[in-house]
Amino acid sequence: MQNIKIAAYALGSEGESDVRKELHQMTLNSAYNTAPSYTPISAKYPDGLIPFVDRHIRYLNANPKLDAWMYIANLRLMTRINRSSI
Numbered sequence: 001m002q003n004i005k006i007a008a009y010a011l012g013s014e015g016e017s018d019v020r021k022e023l024h025q026m027t028l029n030s031a032y033n034t035a036p037s038y039t040p041i042s043a044k045y046p047d048g049l050i051p052f053v054d055r056h057i058r059y060l061n062a063n064p065k066l067d068a069w070m071y072i073a074n075l076r077l078m079t080r081i082n083r084s085s086i
Helices: 014-028 052-062 068-079
Strands: none
Touching (some): 014 068, 052 068
16 A cells, blocks of 8 residues: 555545545445445535545545545444444
């Protein structure tokens, strides 16, 4: 994995697009819980739900000192669905 900090890149840049692609891949994998979550930002999300990718991109942009790839690695651990308990 590359050691890219999201803060080093402006919105829409290559660094953010790599992180966005990685988060999108997680949403396509049924092994992760990537359901949308509630948001009070009704102007941008009228149904009150923020998509998984948008939520985490917003968090990374709000916390520029975080290492984006370490954040994604931890996110994978926290959102993985434990199939053995089903």
